[in-house]
Amino acid sequence: MRIIVPLKQVPDMNQVKFDVEGGRVDRSSAGVEINPFDLHALEAAIQIKENKGGNVTAISMGPRRAESSLRDALARGADNAVLLEDRKFAGADTLATSYTIAGAIQKLGAFDLIICGEKTVDGDTGQVGPEIAEHLNIPHIAYVSWLEVSGETIVARCEMGGRAYTVESAFPVLLTVTKDVNVPRLPGFRNKITARKAAVEIWGTRELSGFADISRCGVRGSPTRVHRVIIPSEENRKGMIFRNTIDEAIAEIADNLLSRLN
């Protein structure tokens, strides 16, 4: 079983600072980590490998420092890692990101399964997974909360439109997983040391030539543009705060509640 896990390095959301006045996101204020949802994707891939045999390739598009997240993925059990890094990949929206990653997957050769996270915490779109599937012309199952590989097929459960569907697919297929799918393991200490020495392949536009057209990568290949960023400040509310006066507060609030509901 050949499994590919696209994962993204993201800022640690609890540390990023948002400058309300300047409308700026200060990513440098925060550490980086593997997108939390992608850890579940990686864990799912490793579990399938452990049960059925095969290998897991982690792939990421981002700046050079994203190499550290790929090493982390190796320490958690991935067998190979590829970083897609090139100035010409920068500024990509989901269309260009998915196109570039799909190109790299084609260069990697035959595969059975691609497992993505449900979404990233910075991009927040959940689109890159299904978009990769469309570029590769394979089916996908999104928002998977449970899965089982049995012989020639995979069975996965996902929730949509107030229903839970159990879906079966042959390979190749792409899944996007939610955090209900498993509990990711921590990297082992010994593995961390081996991973530090392991090779992360770095591919740029040159390595992808024949698999991806540069004009469809990065900012050039991105039809959407962010024109403005606003960091909302808290709006004005009535702001009637009661301290040490619970009874008075209850009276006021209960009356208000009841008058609004009648």
Added chain:
Amino acid sequence: MSTKKEVMVFAEQHEGEINPISYELLGKGRELADKLEGGLSSVLLGHKMADVAMELVYHGADRVYLYDDAVFRDLNLLNYKHNMVRLAREIEPEIFILGATHWGRSLGARIAVALGTGLTADCTGLEIDRNGNFVQIRPAFSGNVLAHIRTKTRPQMATVRYKVMKSLPRDINRKGEIIRKNVEIMPSLLTIVRKERLDEVNIADAEVIISGGAGLKKAEDFSLLADLAGLLEATVGSSRPPVDSGWIKKEHQVGFSGNTVKPKIYLACGISGSSQHLAGMRESDVIIAINTDPSAPIFKIADYGIVGDLYEAVPKLIERIKRCRA
């Protein structure tokens, strides 16, 4: 192809039941189409759904493209995609919007790639600016930022969050055309082996929400909130930590990675007010907060705040309401 600018709305249905977000999209779509002096069309794929197609007209559509086939009773991804892509190529809409539901996002992403166009996810605002540009507004960075996005390719595609747009009142005098389209069937590749209806707690539709957070000491204490909710015909909500601890089901979660809600009254008990929580409830009409910590950020957006212990305040509130009603 006419030169009129067309706005197209995907009407999402599951087993014949229309998802109410479709009406919200039509409400917004009508406004956009009118500003562009264009038309509003809707695409409906389903089985025996002519009545629903009329409902789409009553809610604002000038035209409904109806694909009627049993394959559309279920979530037949590749068949939905194939037929919607064909339609988009034929009518060349200027704007194409879908609900930011699991189904809308999953399907919309594939359609956008097939059409070679951009897709803006999970929008909370759609506008036509002074120069006639379509501006898509969406939260990013876990809801901490609002980005204004424009798309240079056509159609300009977006998915839109539930409960942020307003549907138009149903008007049976509204006129529109139902256009039946022929269906092309593709090999589906995915087989649905089982389907269960989830007993949904539709918190997004609740008028009153009583939410609990990490300030609760144990799972059983949600019953205190349920007592209050029972009195007010309210729905119980939650911040993320109780959901993560397995104290309450994910359907109750309010916030960035849960549900967006817009009730008349939102009561937050033992919730600090993280940006991710606020992202899901800041549009509530009235916000009431109970928290022991006077510096909790939830107080910044509260209309009424009680600095105090929820275990004291909630029972008192229950008692007071019972007394008022007696």
